[in-house]
Amino acid sequence: MLKDGDKIFDTGQIILKNVYKVSQEQNEILEGQSEKRVENARKEALTKIRERYNQRLKEIQNGGKQPPTTE
Template sequence: MSNLDKEKKAHEKEVKIFETAEIITTHVYKVSPVQKEKLVRLAEERLEKAREEAIPKIRQRYEQRVKLQQERRQPQQPKNHGKSSPPQQSNNEDGR
């Protein structure tokens, strides 16, 4: 799909937005203090549960990332562990 086609589709989506002068209404329900407390407690429980599930996953991804970074760095280090390597000779005939 070319960029021109993508732009046309994006423009078509914009055209589908309608402006009206009507007032949009919705029902608002009153919540008793007991219900509010219960809802707050449920929200806190959900948040705590989400954290408990997320933290191990985050740790695992972090450990994988650190491991990959260490693996990438290892090949760059010299394999002779501190011994100096002989100077590399050039393949050119005149020694350059």
């Protein structure tokens, strides 16, 4: 029986995802790996932003003319 305040949500979708219990130690390891991935992505993004920023500065210094790209 449902108690007052209990809610049932009908999404109309079938959930086909496996759920596994993870120990505290495994959880800490997974969180550490996740943090490393985020940090690496952040470093890559900052590098690309700096490259675009420096390229834009060069364009501005050259009077708006784009230097030839080497891609």
